[in-house]
Amino acid sequence: MNTLETLPVTLDDVLKAQELLEGIITKTPVESSRALGSLVGGNVFFKCENLQRAGSFKVRGAYVRMARLTDDEKKRGVVAASAGNHAQGVAVAAKSLGINARIYMPLGVALPKLAATRSHGAEVVLHGHNVDEALAEAQRYANETGAVFVHPFDNVDVVAGQGTIGLEILDQIPNVDTILMGVGGGGLLAGVAVAIKAKAKELGREIRVIGVQAENAAAYPPSLAADALVPLKKVTTMADGIAVGRPGQLPFSIIRELVDDVVTVSEDSLARALIFLLERAKMVVEPAGAVGVAALMDGKIENPGNTAVVLSGGNIDPMLMLKVIQRGLSAAGRFMTVRMMLDDRPGSLATIARIIAENDANVTGLDHTRLGGSISMGDVSITINLETKGHEHGEQVLGALRAEGFQPIVVH
Template structure:
C-alpha cells in the first residue's frame, strides 16, 4: 500500500516538474476565438483604498460568466473523436457545469451534468440551454458527485474534473498570459482559490513568464482548504465549510493542484465574510459590475497586501449569481458598512410620540425606509408601544449620532442590526 501511495506521489511530482509554459501557450491556442480576452479595467477606487495601482481582470464578463470555460474547453478539445462521441460527465451546480456544457456543445461532445435535486431551476435551465443533459440526484453535491461516478463507470464517459486535472488548470492559466500581455510590468496577481485549479494555472503561467511577479491566492476564512493543507504539509480536508463564496466552498483541494500551488504560489490570504460582501458592494457601486461571492475574493484581499505602490491585477473570477442571493448579500454589506440601521424604541402610548421621533430622525438626516408600530410587543407595560424603525445612514459615525439624538430626546434605543 505504501508503495502505491509513493508511486502516485511520484506521478504527481513528475506532472508538476514536466509541465511548462509551452503547455499553457498550447492551451491558449486551443482557446483562441472561443473565450473572450477580457480586458483589464483600471480601478482608481480600489487603488486609493489599498495604496496600490489596481487593475481588475473581469472574468465575470467571460462567456458563461466565469473563467471555468477556459479549463473545460481545453480539457474536452484534447479528447479523441471517439471519446467525444461517447460523452463527458461532471458534477456541478455552478460555473463548471455551464463551462462544460458550453465547451461540449462547441466541440460536438455529449455532456452530462449531475446536479443536486435542490439546485435552483434557473441554474438547471441555463445548463440545459447550452445543450447538456442534466441529471438531478440527491440533496447535496456529494450525492450528485457519487451519481456522476456511477454513470461514468456505466456509460464510459470521460470525467471533466472542476480543478484536479492538468488540462483544466492549463486552460485556467491562460488568464495569466492575458494579464501579463496587457500589463507587462505587473507586480502581483491575486487569484481566488476553491479546489486550487485556477490558482495552479495562474501561478504556473505567471512564474514561467516572469518569476518576479508575485502570485497570491485568496480563500474565504470559512473554506480555507488550501491554507489548511499547507499548514499540515499535505492534502487535508476541512470538517465543514461555511461561506457566501459558494464557488469556493471546497473541503479538500486536489492532490495535483496542491502540488502546483505549493511550488508556485507566493502567499495565501484569507478574507472574512464581511470583507467579501463589502467588496461585492464596492464593485457594484464603483464599477457597475456584478459578481458572485467567490468572484470578489481578490478584491477582498487588497487591504491585506503587505506592499504599497505596486501594480496589482485582481481577478474577478465569476458573475453567476441569482437576484435573490445578490439582494441578500447587498443588504448584509450595507449593514456591515453602517449604511442601514434598524432599531427599536419604546414610546408612551399617547398622541404625538411618533411625530416626535420622526422629527428627531429628520433633524439627524436619517431617511426612514421601514416602520413597525407594535403595541403587543411590549409585555411589561400596557402604557407603552414598541416602534421598530429601519433608516438609511451614511456610516457608523452617523449611526452613533442618531442614537445620541434619540437618547437626548428621552428614548432608549435597542439595536436590532
C-alpha cells in the same frame, strides 16, 4: 532540475492550451480602478472574467479537457457536477465540440444557473443537497456508463486551461507586480501560478501570486501549514463558487510550491466588495469573484504595487444579490435596523421620526407591534430600517435617540 520543470503542469502545457482556445474563448478586458488604487496606494486592474463566455473562467479548462478527448471518448459523452460555473463551462464546451453532456446539480440550485446550463444544451439532473453529493453521483454515472468525468479542478488539462488567464494578464499588464484571485479547489490559482512564475523567471523579475479564500471555507491555509490535504468539517459562505471543503491534490501540489500566500476574508468584507464593484466599477460580480477586491479593501495585501485582481465570474443569483447588497450596506454603515420598546402613548413615534429627520437619516421601513412575544401590556415594539451615511452618522442618530430617553438596539 528546476521546480517549474518538474511540476505536473508546465508553462508549455499552458501555452498549448492557449493555442487550443484561440477563437473559442473571449480575451476578456482589463479595467483600471482609480478608486481602489487610491485606497491601497497602487495601480489596481480588474481582469474581467465575469465577461467571459458562460459568465466565468471555467469554460477555459473545460474546453481544453474535452477537446483532447479521443473520438471514442467523445462518443461516450461527458458528465460533470457543479452548482453553477463549472456546469455552464462544461455545457458551452460540449456544445462547441458536439459532445453530449450530462450535468448533476444539487437540489435547490439557483434557478438562473439551472436555466443557463440547460440553455447551453446540456442534460441537467438534480441530485443531492450539496455539490459533494452531486459529484459522487456524477462519478457513479461515469463508472457505470463509460462517460468521461470532467473534474472541476483536479486535472492537468483543466489547470492548464485556467492558466491561460495568467498569460493574458502579462500581455495586458506587462508591469504587473501582484496577482490576486479566489481559490476553492485550486485549479485557477495553480494554473495562473505556473504561467506567471515561469514567465517571471524568463523576465528576471518577481511577480507575486496570491490566493484569497472566504474565511468560512478556507481549506488551503491549514493544508499548506500541514503540507497535506486538510478537509474542512463545514463550509458556509455566500461565495458558492469557491465553497470547496477539500483542496484538489493536483492543484495543491503546485500551489504549495509556487504561490506566495493564501489569505482569507470575512462575509462582511465580501459584501462590501460587491457593493464597491457595483457602485464604483459598474461590475456585476459573484461573491467568489470579489474576494480579491475584499482582500485589498481589508489591507490584507502589503505593498501590492501594480495589482491585477481576477474577477473570476459574474453568475450571481438576483435573490442572493438582494441579500448581499443589504448586508454590504449594513457592513459599510449605510443601512441599519434598530429595535426599541416604547410606552404605548400618542406622540412617541412622532418624536422618533423627528429625531431621525433632524439628524438627516432616512426611514425605509417600520414595523409597529403591540401584541405577542414578550411585550408587556402597555408597551409597543418598533423596528425601524434606516439609511445612514456611514458608521459615524449611524452613531450620531443612535446618540440623538438615547439623548431623548429612547433605548435603541441595533439588530444589524
